[in-house]
Amino acid sequence: MPPQRFALPSEVPGLAARRIAADILDGVLHKRRTLDEQLDGTAAHPGLKSLSDRDRALMRRLVATILRRLGTLGHVLSRLLDRGIPTDAPRAQSALLIGAAQILWMDVPDHAAVDLSVRLVQSDRRAAKYAGLVNAVLRRCAREGQPLIDEVKSRNLDVAPWLLARWSAHYGATTASAIAHAIGQEPSFDITVKSDPSQWATRLHGETLPTGSVRTVLQGSVTMLPGFSEGQWWVQDAAAALPARLFGDVANKNIVDLCAAPGGKTAQLAHGGARVTAVDRSPARMARLRDNLARLSLDAACAVSEGSEWLAQNRGDGFDGILIDAPCTSTGTIRRHPDIGWLRQESDIAPLAATQRRLLQGAVAALKIGGMLVYCTCSLEPEEGEQAIADLLKSETALQRVPIEASEVAGLSEIITADGDLRTLPSHLAHPDPRLAGLDGFYATRLVRRN
Numbered sequence: 001m002p003p004q005r006f007a008l009p010s011e012v013p014g015l016a017a018r019r020i021a022a023d024i025l026d027g028v029l030h031k032r033r034t035l036d037e038q039l040d041g042t043a044a045h046p047g048l049k050s051l052s053d054r055d056r057a058l059m060r061r062l063v064a065t066i067l068r069r070l071g072t073l074g075h076v077l078s079r080l081l082d083r084g085i086p087t088d089a090p091r092a093q094s095a096l097l098i099g100a101a102q103i104l105w106m107d108v109p110d111h112a113a114v115d116l117s118v119r120l121v122q123s124d125r126r127a128a129k130y131a132g133l134v135n136a137v138l139r140r141c142a143r144e145g146q147p148l149i150d151e152v153k154s155r156n157l158d159v160a161p162w163l164l165a166r167w168s169a170h171y172g173a174t175t176a177s178a179i180a181h182a183i184g185q186e187p188s189f190d191i192t193v194k195s196d197p198s199q200w201a202t203r204l205h206g207e208t209l210p211t212g213s214v215r216t217v218l219q220g221s222v223t224m225l226p227g228f229s230e231g232q233w234w235v236q237d238a239a240a241a242l243p244a245r246l247f248g249d250v251a252n253k254n255i256v257d258l259c260a261a262p263g264g265k266t267a268q269l270a271h272g273g274a275r276v277t278a279v280d281r282s283p284a285r286m287a288r289l290r291d292n293l294a295r296l297s298l299d300a301a302c303a304v305s306e307g308s309e310w311l312a313q314n315r316g317d318g319f320d321g322i323l324i325d326a327p328c329t330s331t332g333t334i335r336r337h338p339d340i341g342w343l344r345q346e347s348d349i350a351p352l353a354a355t356q357r358r359l360l361q362g363a364v365a366a367l368k369i370g371g372m373l374v375y376c377t378c379s380l381e382p383e384e385g386e387q388a389i390a391d392l393l394k395s396e397t398a399l400q401r402v403p404i405e406a407s408e409v410a411g412l413s414e415i416i417t418a419d420g421d422l423r424t425l426p427s428h429l430a431h432p433d434p435r436l437a438g439l440d441g442f443y444a445t446r447l448v449r450r451n
């Protein structure tokens, strides 16, 4: 539980935002807590409520910038600290990271960044003795930081080494570097609209992507944007919008969305006219799915259940379609969730792959003959994508892949594999403005049960 000290009446402006940023950063780096759980829901940091919208946005950007640049920041600070980063006072470490990130990448005057970090350590019993050190190191960072960044630019320090090694082995060193570069950028904000993407692109100061999603770099509260409360669109990365479309025309089809919450793909299927059953094991996430569908005036039957158990109990005559957007390491979404790259471990892959296998096997048995299975994950790891499906096709001979054509994804042949599956990478969808480039990393395949 973070300490219960937030904005004190006489406090220096901006200090509460930095203190909460430090708590949340400590949560990720030392307590293995995700950003999502610390920013939203019942376990969110209690101090968030006392921040203005502006300070909350600044705090989020600050934490995200630090996590996106953690390797580079570690390098810069270690070059400026003769005896390394103090290890006996976590607040001194976070104050250094917070100060340096603002100096090097954010639009905060250097003197304010230094002053606020010094105040952060002064207000912590264990870290107070490092106030002089923090002051001196951050002043040097302002003078000498940029050349220190330049000397490690090509070393991809901001990706955990085990991930970089895997991406190099699977995609090649050049693509792995391009992925590392892409996930270091702050991503755009993508939405799926019910209709008329070009009108929404104009209203939201964005552009329509070839795949039909609308992309904007607007910041601030999503709920305040035009069209949100009217239920005209929902937030969904452009790559995440592709798997549900692989079913083609879904009107009146009986489709199960097996890992459905918070409901982006359920909404697409329901909007397309399918009779959707949304299943998810998490009651809290299903509550969000229900809220989302209500806002969008869309309908789906909902069940809180483990996916393969639900299928075994509700097989009936079989389903026309099953979508499995399986739980995974989510390494394809690091640009949106920069904590994931540091919280995940290679040993997470095998248990998730076992769950994916169980969900796939349950789905094969529950499909009717001629029924379609779309399987996807937002992971860059082959065990959760290409390899999982190669193994499934070896054992389930009734299944046949229906290759995806480039014409189904707006002609983007770079995102189709030689086998006819979808494989998007954060380095795809180049754009002259880097803020408008990139896709989440997704794998998707389309299979049909022949007998």
Ligand SMILES: C[S@@+](CC[C@H](N)C(=O)[O-])C[C@H]1O[C@@H](n2cnc3c(N)ncnc32)[C@H](O)[C@@H]1O
Residues within 6 Å of the ligand: 258, 259, 260, 261, 262, 263, 264, 265, 266, 279, 280, 281, 282, 285, 305, 306, 307, 308, 325, 326, 327, 328, 355
């Ligand atoms: C990638 S998210 C789904 C995102 C969702 N399809 C969307 O488009 O908004 C994976 C979901 O799977 C759920 N989940 C994890 N294991 C499950 C299981 N064994 N059965 C059913 N749901 C599961 C999680 O609660 C999570 O909501």
